[in-house]
Every structure is written in C-alpha cells, then in structure tokens.
Amino acid sequence: MSTPHPLGIHSPDQSKLEGVDPRFLIRGLLHARDQTLKAFHEIRGILKEGMTEKEASKGAARVLLELGSKKQWHRTHIRFGTGTTLSFNEPTKSSPNLNLHDPVYFDLGPVWTDPETGVEYEGDYGDTFVMGENPEAQHCADSARLLFQKAKARHHAHPARGSELYGFLNEEARALGYILREDVSGHRIGDFPHHRFTKMNLSETSFIPSESLWVLEVQILDPRGRFGAFFEDIL
Numbered sequence: 001m002s003t004p005h006p007l008g009i010h011s012p013d014q015s016k017l018e019g020v021d022p023r024f025l026i027r028g029l030l031h032a033r034d035q036t037l038k039a040f041h042e043i044r045g046i047l048k049e050g051m052t053e054k055e056a057s058k059g060a061a062r063v064l065l066e067l068g069s070k071k072q073w074h075r076t077h078i079r080f081g082t083g084t085t086l087s088f089n090e091p092t093k094s095s096p097n098l099n100l101h102d103p104v105y106f107d108l109g110p111v112w113t114d115p116e117t118g119v120e121y122e123g124d125y126g127d128t129f130v131m132g133e134n135p136e137a138q139h140c141a142d143s144a145r146l147l148f149q150k151a152k153a154r155h156h157a158h159p160a161r162g163s164e165l166y167g168f169l170n171e172e173a174r175a176l177g178y179i180l181r182e183d184v185s186g187h188r189i190g191d192f193p194h195h196r197f198t199k200m201n202l203s204e205t206s207f208i209p210s211e212s213l214w215v216l217e218v219q220i221l222d223p224r225g226r227f228g229a230f231f232e233d234i235l
C-alpha cells in the first residue's frame, strides 16, 4: 500500500504530480516562503541607483548565502525599467542600469534546508516595486499583487482547475486595463527538486490543484509596453 498523501488527495495522477518527500511538512514549506520573503526585503535594501541588473543579482546571491541558502532551485531574476515587461525566462539583451523612478521586479528561487530533518524546501517569491516615484508603474505593481490576491481568494472559496484560474486572471487583468502574459503560468513547489514529479504549469492542470503545493504567477503589461509587473507566491 502506498503512503497516504499529506493532503489526503486520492486521484492517482494528481497524487503523483503532487508528490513530496515522506518527511515533507507544509509548515516547512511555509517557513521557506517566509525566509524567501525576508531575503526579498534585504535584497531590496541593497539596490542603488546606477547599479546594473547583473550587479544586483550578484548582491542577491550574497544576501541569500548570508541568510543560509546554499543553493537555488531557479536562479535569481532581477529586472529594471522596461525590463519588467520581460518574463523571468526571457534573456535580457542588456544589463540596464537602475534609474530613479524605475519599476523593479525580483523573482527568487532559493532552497532552504530544515536543520532538524535535512529536508530541502524550495522557496519562490516574486514582487514588483518602484524606486522613487512613478504612479503609473506603481499602479501596475499594485494591480499584479491585487490580481494574485483575488485569484487566491477565489481558489480558496471555489477551488477550480488551473486553466480556469488563469482564465479568471486574464479577464480581471483586462478589466484593470492591463494585458496578462499567458506564458507566465505557475508551477509546482515542494521539497527540492519538485521537478522529479512534474514540470507542469499551474495553468495546465486539469484537476483542482492543492493550494499549498503550487505557485501562482501573475505578470501584467502596460498596454503601451512601457513597463510590466510580476507577482508570485504559494497559491
């Protein structure tokens, strides 16, 4: 007989895709999330005007190491200015300098080891903010966060397939005057590496995803292409 899934899921396909280490605990994953959020704020604190995206990424690596994360399940993505319209997967053509009033997003994927059990938990957190004042870019950043919160609340109240969740985000983004990037579409999270179970996107799930084992990603674009905003966290 197989080990019962910690979240009590019964569908064999879903259980396989939502696989975790037998020692995995949701609170371990949430602790990794909190550590990642702490790192996010520390990295934000080291940004300086004129710095390049590459320099900021090097600084981020230092902060993560100092906080105790020795590896990352995905590398750090930092984007400035019009670079915020690019997805974390898109290669940057340049490493632009940070200008005052630029929007900035970080996407962090550090691994945190639980000292008691040795289980390696994946962190994944992304958010956008503005250096200085830029009301339009700030509104876009706030909207990405709001869209995430709306989708999460909807999922908790009316659990739905990932495809429905992204359909909802698409409509809500349009209502706010933004364009949703459909290729930024969420994924599994868990103990490292979740890739041994699946690399499926959240938007592709044909079942109701368990809320703590998936990351919801939202990236929206200014219709004039001047900037974008990214937000991601555990569903």
Ligand SMILES: [Fe+2]
Pocket: 074, 107, 108, 109, 124, 125, 126, 232
């Ligand atoms: Fe991420």
